[in-house]
Amino acid sequence: MQKLLLLLLMVVTIHAAQRQNISQYQLDNGLEILLIQNPALPMIGVNVIVGVGSAYEDFSTSGACHLLEHMLFNGTETRTQKALYDDIDRIGAYNNAQTGAYFTNFMMVTPAEHIRQGMEIQADMLFKSTIPEANFLKEKGIVLEEVSKSLSESNAQLEQNLNSLLYKGHALSLPTLGTYATIKALTRDDVHRFYKNFYVPNNMRVLAVGPFDFSEMRQMIQEIYGQAKPDNIALPKTDNWSIAYDRINLSPFAAGKSFIRSYDGQDEILQLVWPLPENLQSVALQFLDDRLSELATDYQMQASSKEMAVEMGTLSSPAANFLLLSLRFPKGIPDIEAMSRSVADFLKQADLSVSESELPAKANARRTFFLQNLEKPHMLGIYNAPLIATEGIDAFLQTFEKNEIIRQARQLKKLQINGPPMTIIHLPFEKQAQNEGAIQVKTEIFTAKDGLPTLIVRQNSASDLIAIHYLIGHKAHWQSKYGENAALILHDCIGQRLENTDNQKVTETFGLSITVNDNPYIPMDDIYLHPDFGYLRIEGINDDKEKLIGFLNQALLNFIPTQAEFEKALTKVKGQKMSRPSDPAREKFKSLVNKIVYQPEALAAGPADLSYKQLIAFAKNYFQPANMIISIVSSAMPETIFPLFAEFKGDAAKNELPVLEKAIQLHSKAQQIHENVNSARAYLFWGYAREIAPAEKAPLVALSLLLRDTISFQIREKMGMAYSIDAGIEIAGERALFYISQGSRSENVETLRKIYPDFFKAALFKKTTEADLEKAINMYLGRSQFRRLSSINQAFYLGHSYYFHRDIHADEAFLNELKEVKLADLMKVARKYLKVKNPIEIIVQ
Known part of the structure; x- marks a missing residue:
C-alpha cells in the first residue's frame, strides 16, 4: 500500500510540475473550474460551458437552447437589456455565446483590470436572467432571420439532409437553430423552463485564461459564481426518441442503402458514409480528418473525371462516429455505381494511420495549437467547448500532453474502411423541376x-x-x-x-x-x-x-x-x-454593390x-x-x-509600384436598382457617398460606431427584421460611404426601404452624451485589442500599417486618436455629413 501511495504521489508531482500555470478545482455548488495563467496577455477570457445543447431537444423544443442563448442577452434581475449592453461596452469587453449539440458556451473577454465587472455581468446573465416576455417575440424574429439565412446556404441544407438520415430517432437529427415551425411554436414559458432546469452551476464548467493572480481569481470566482445554488437536472423523457447520450431509439446505420434528397443548390452531390469505431477519441479523429483531407486531394488528382470536387472528413458525436465522403458534380453525376465503387476501393486500400516517425511532429503541432489559442482565450473555448462539455476538463488537458496524443494517434493503426456505405444523392430543386500588457x-x-x-x-x-x-x-x-x-x-x-x-x-x-x-x-x-x-x-x-x-x-x-x-x-x-x-x-447583390458603389x-x-x-x-x-x-x-x-x-536577398526593386485600395464612387444623381431573382431571401443596400477631410477620420469612425449601433438595435433588436446587419461609415482615402447593407425576408423589404433615410440625420444624435460616446469608443477599442491578442495578428497589423501608411505605428496611432474624440467633434461631422444627397438603393429579391 505504501508503494502504491508513493507511486501515485510521484505521478501527481510530475503532473503538477508540467502544469505550474494551471489550477483545476471544483466549487461546493458543483461548478468545475480550470484556470490557465498567461501573464503576457492584456486581457482575460472566461468561458462558461453549460452542459446542454440541441442534443437535449425534441420536436416540441427544437431550437430552445439556441433561442435561450439569445434571450440571456435581453436582461436580468438587475439589468435591462440596454444596461447590460452599456455595462459590457463600458469596460471594452467582448461578450458572446455559441450553441452546439452538447453545449452552450458563454465567452467574456475583458481588459485584465475589468475582469471582475465582466464576470459579474456573465454570472448575472447565467443565473439571474428574466427571459423578458416583452423581448421574446423580437428575439424569435431574429432567430427566424438566422434560420432564413442558414437555409439560403446550400451547405446548411445538405447538412440537414444528412443528419436526418444518420441520426434518425435522435435529437442530433434536428438542426441546432430549430426550424420555422418549432421556433414559431415555442413560448416564453417553454424557454424559461429549459433555463431553470439546465442553467445550474453543477451543469457548468469554467475555463479562464489570462494574466491573473491565482488566489485573487479564485476568490473572485467564489464570490461571483459560488453563490448560485445547485439543483437536480431533469432530462426530458419522450417515447420513441433519444436525447443526449441515450441511443436506444437511434436508428441502425443503413449500410448498403441509398437515399435521394433535394436541396436548393446547383450541383449534383454524391455522399458516401461509413461508420467509424466508437472508441476513437478526439485527437485520433482530428488526425484522421487531416489524413482524409490529404487523401481527398490524392483521389481528385487520379480520378478520371476532373469536373468534380472531392471532400473527405469525419462526423463525430457521443452518439456515433462516421466517415463522410462528398463528390460534387457541376455537370451531373456521370455514373453513380462506378463512382461509388472507385472511391470505396480507394479508401479500402488507403493507409489511414499516423506513422511512428510523424508522431513527434503531430505532438508538437498540437502543442503549438494549444499555445496559439492560449493567446486567444475565446478561440480556446470555441474550439474545445464540445470536448469539455462531453468528456470533461481532464480529457481536454490530456489532449495536449505528448504521451496522450501519441496514444490516441495509435488508435488509427489498424483502422480500415470496409463494408458497404450508406449512399445519399442530393439533387438540386431546379434540375428536378426542370497587445500589449505590463511586460515591456x-x-x-x-x-x-x-x-x-x-x-x-x-x-x-x-x-x-x-x-x-x-x-x-x-x-x-x-x-x-x-x-x-x-x-x-x-x-x-x-x-x-x-x-x-x-x-x-x-x-x-x-x-x-x-x-x-x-x-x-x-x-x-x-x-x-x-x-x-x-x-x-x-x-x-x-x-x-x-x-x-x-x-x-x-x-x-x-x-x-x-x-x-x-x-x-x-x-x-x-x-x-x-x-x-x-x-x-x-452573388448578384454583391456584384451590383461592387459595380455601383465602388470605382472600377x-x-x-x-x-x-x-x-x-x-x-x-x-x-x-x-x-x-x-x-x-x-x-x-x-x-x-x-x-x-x-x-x-542577411542571406535572404534577391533582386532589388526596379520601380516603386503603387498600393491599390478600393475606391468609393461619387454619383451626380440618385441610383436605384431593383432586380428580381428566384430567391425567398432579399438583399438590400442603401447609402450615399461624400468627400471628406482626412483629418476627420477619427470623429467619423466614432460617428459610424453610434450610427451602426442605432441602426442595428432598431432593425434587429426592436423590429426583428435582420439576423445580422452591416451599417455605418466606410472610409477610403478622402471619401466616405454612409450605408446600410443587410439580408432579410422578402416581406420586410418595403418596410425597411422606407425607414433607411431617417437614420442619416444629425438630429438622431442630439440626445447623445459624452458617456454614450465613451461607451461606443471603448467597445471599439476593446474589440480592436481583441483582434490583436495573438502574436501572429500583432505581426499582421505591423506589416499592414507599414504597407499602407509607411508607418509601423499607424494602426496604434489611429486607435489613440480615436480615444481623444469628444462629443463636439462628433456633432460637428454629424451636422456636416449626415445630409443625404444622390442616394443609392440596390435591392435584389
Missing part, C-alpha cells in the same frame, strides 16, 4: 535595401511562440499580368513544399503551424483578405530561432514550384471553387487560365524578398533577428 514590448523596423526585405521585429520576452508574418505586396499588379489566381496557387505550392516529407524532419522540431492562404468562408478571416497583398503566417515553438529562420530562408528564397506541386494546387483551387456554397441572389478596379483580374510557365514567371517577380514585409514577434531582441535574414 520592443518593436524595431529595418527597411528594405539592396534586395533585402523590410523587417519589423517585436520582442515579447514572455512568449514561448515565434510568429513570422510574410506580407508579399503588389499581388494585383503581378496577377493582372500572369493570372488571376496566381498567388493562391503559388502559396499552395509553398505550403506543400514546407510540409512535405523531407521538410517534416525539420519542422517537427518546432511544431510549425503554417497558413499560406486566406479562408474566404470564415467571416472572422475577412480582415486578412485584400486584393493587393498575399501572406504566409508561420507559428512555432520559440526554441531555436536561428535554425528555424535558416530553414525558412533556404526553403523560400528563389522558390520555384515543381510541376507536380503546381498541378496539385491547381486541382485544389478548382475543387474549392466548385465546392463554394451557392446563393445566386447574394484599376487593374484587370488577369488571365483566367494559368500555365506552369506563367506561374514561374509570376513567382520570380512577386515572391521577391524586396517585395516582402516580414514581421516577427518572439522573445528575441530585434538586433539578434536582423542578421538572420
Whole structure:
C-alpha cells in the first residue's frame, strides 16, 4: 500500500510540475473550474460551458437552447437589456455565446483590470436572467432571420439532409437553430423552463485564461459564481426518441442503402458514409480528418473525371462516429455505381494511420495549437467547448500532453474502411423541376535595401511562440499580368513544399503551424483578405530561432514550384471553387454593390487560365524578398533577428509600384436598382457617398460606431427584421460611404426601404452624451485589442500599417486618436455629413 501511495504521489508531482500555470478545482455548488495563467496577455477570457445543447431537444423544443442563448442577452434581475449592453461596452469587453449539440458556451473577454465587472455581468446573465416576455417575440424574429439565412446556404441544407438520415430517432437529427415551425411554436414559458432546469452551476464548467493572480481569481470566482445554488437536472423523457447520450431509439446505420434528397443548390452531390469505431477519441479523429483531407486531394488528382470536387472528413458525436465522403458534380453525376465503387476501393486500400516517425511532429503541432489559442482565450473555448462539455476538463488537458496524443494517434493503426456505405444523392430543386500588457514590448523596423526585405521585429520576452508574418505586396499588379489566381496557387505550392516529407524532419522540431492562404468562408478571416497583398503566417515553438529562420530562408528564397506541386494546387483551387456554397441572389447583390458603389478596379483580374510557365514567371517577380514585409514577434531582441535574414536577398526593386485600395464612387444623381431573382431571401443596400477631410477620420469612425449601433438595435433588436446587419461609415482615402447593407425576408423589404433615410440625420444624435460616446469608443477599442491578442495578428497589423501608411505605428496611432474624440467633434461631422444627397438603393429579391 505504501508503494502504491508513493507511486501515485510521484505521478501527481510530475503532473503538477508540467502544469505550474494551471489550477483545476471544483466549487461546493458543483461548478468545475480550470484556470490557465498567461501573464503576457492584456486581457482575460472566461468561458462558461453549460452542459446542454440541441442534443437535449425534441420536436416540441427544437431550437430552445439556441433561442435561450439569445434571450440571456435581453436582461436580468438587475439589468435591462440596454444596461447590460452599456455595462459590457463600458469596460471594452467582448461578450458572446455559441450553441452546439452538447453545449452552450458563454465567452467574456475583458481588459485584465475589468475582469471582475465582466464576470459579474456573465454570472448575472447565467443565473439571474428574466427571459423578458416583452423581448421574446423580437428575439424569435431574429432567430427566424438566422434560420432564413442558414437555409439560403446550400451547405446548411445538405447538412440537414444528412443528419436526418444518420441520426434518425435522435435529437442530433434536428438542426441546432430549430426550424420555422418549432421556433414559431415555442413560448416564453417553454424557454424559461429549459433555463431553470439546465442553467445550474453543477451543469457548468469554467475555463479562464489570462494574466491573473491565482488566489485573487479564485476568490473572485467564489464570490461571483459560488453563490448560485445547485439543483437536480431533469432530462426530458419522450417515447420513441433519444436525447443526449441515450441511443436506444437511434436508428441502425443503413449500410448498403441509398437515399435521394433535394436541396436548393446547383450541383449534383454524391455522399458516401461509413461508420467509424466508437472508441476513437478526439485527437485520433482530428488526425484522421487531416489524413482524409490529404487523401481527398490524392483521389481528385487520379480520378478520371476532373469536373468534380472531392471532400473527405469525419462526423463525430457521443452518439456515433462516421466517415463522410462528398463528390460534387457541376455537370451531373456521370455514373453513380462506378463512382461509388472507385472511391470505396480507394479508401479500402488507403493507409489511414499516423506513422511512428510523424508522431513527434503531430505532438508538437498540437502543442503549438494549444499555445496559439492560449493567446486567444475565446478561440480556446470555441474550439474545445464540445470536448469539455462531453468528456470533461481532464480529457481536454490530456489532449495536449505528448504521451496522450501519441496514444490516441495509435488508435488509427489498424483502422480500415470496409463494408458497404450508406449512399445519399442530393439533387438540386431546379434540375428536378426542370497587445500589449505590463511586460515591456520592443518593436524595431529595418527597411528594405539592396534586395533585402523590410523587417519589423517585436520582442515579447514572455512568449514561448515565434510568429513570422510574410506580407508579399503588389499581388494585383503581378496577377493582372500572369493570372488571376496566381498567388493562391503559388502559396499552395509553398505550403506543400514546407510540409512535405523531407521538410517534416525539420519542422517537427518546432511544431510549425503554417497558413499560406486566406479562408474566404470564415467571416472572422475577412480582415486578412485584400486584393493587393498575399501572406504566409508561420507559428512555432520559440526554441531555436536561428535554425528555424535558416530553414525558412533556404526553403523560400528563389522558390520555384515543381510541376507536380503546381498541378496539385491547381486541382485544389478548382475543387474549392466548385465546392463554394451557392446563393445566386447574394452573388448578384454583391456584384451590383461592387459595380455601383465602388470605382472600377484599376487593374484587370488577369488571365483566367494559368500555365506552369506563367506561374514561374509570376513567382520570380512577386515572391521577391524586396517585395516582402516580414514581421516577427518572439522573445528575441530585434538586433539578434536582423542578421538572420542577411542571406535572404534577391533582386532589388526596379520601380516603386503603387498600393491599390478600393475606391468609393461619387454619383451626380440618385441610383436605384431593383432586380428580381428566384430567391425567398432579399438583399438590400442603401447609402450615399461624400468627400471628406482626412483629418476627420477619427470623429467619423466614432460617428459610424453610434450610427451602426442605432441602426442595428432598431432593425434587429426592436423590429426583428435582420439576423445580422452591416451599417455605418466606410472610409477610403478622402471619401466616405454612409450605408446600410443587410439580408432579410422578402416581406420586410418595403418596410425597411422606407425607414433607411431617417437614420442619416444629425438630429438622431442630439440626445447623445459624452458617456454614450465613451461607451461606443471603448467597445471599439476593446474589440480592436481583441483582434490583436495573438502574436501572429500583432505581426499582421505591423506589416499592414507599414504597407499602407509607411508607418509601423499607424494602426496604434489611429486607435489613440480615436480615444481623444469628444462629443463636439462628433456633432460637428454629424451636422456636416449626415445630409443625404444622390442616394443609392440596390435591392435584389
